[in-house]
Amino acid sequence: MRSGKLDRTIRIDRYSAGVPDDFGTVEPVWTALATLRAQIVQASTEEFIRAYGASDETVVIFRTRWLSGVVNADRIHYEDGYYNIKEVKEIGRRNGLELRAVRAA
Template sequence: MRAGNLDKTIRIDRYDTGGVDDYGTPTPGFAALATLRAQVVQSSTEEFVEHGATDQTVIIFRCRYLDGVTNADRVHFDGGYFNIKEIKEIQRRKGLELRCIRAVNQ
């Protein structure tokens, strides 16, 4: 993986339940886990027929290895949020390939 190919910036967010507002009410939400340089390997819009036709944006990111990334995390890229559907390790802890689908509710 060459550094020159990592020309995009992504942020990996993790769900966090630890926040509390002024009234003592828990405020769950996503918190930034890491900001990484990444390469967009593939970006496409596919049409799926589930309860009517819907378009889903599928995007694959390739980045340096980060320990602990799971399917429960999400990626923030180019003003949108993408749910991680699959994580593939590249070689032995050299990098990650994140297969993501654009989140419907951001």
């Protein structure tokens, strides 16, 4: 993986339930797991017809250096938007990661 191709910056966030307040309400908390340099391999938008009408789905594939412990429950923050991770694929023997993500609504 050539470092010159890693021209974007992404942040990987992890969900935690947080602590309950005085009324017992638990607010979800997203904490930053890591900030990484990344490459956009592919970015596309597709339109789908669903029961509630037409909707667009933006899919982006990010390629980055290896980071242990990234799972589908995490999300990516990139350019003022959040992307839900749908697939985590290892490149080589822990050389890098390919993250397939869908833009959150």
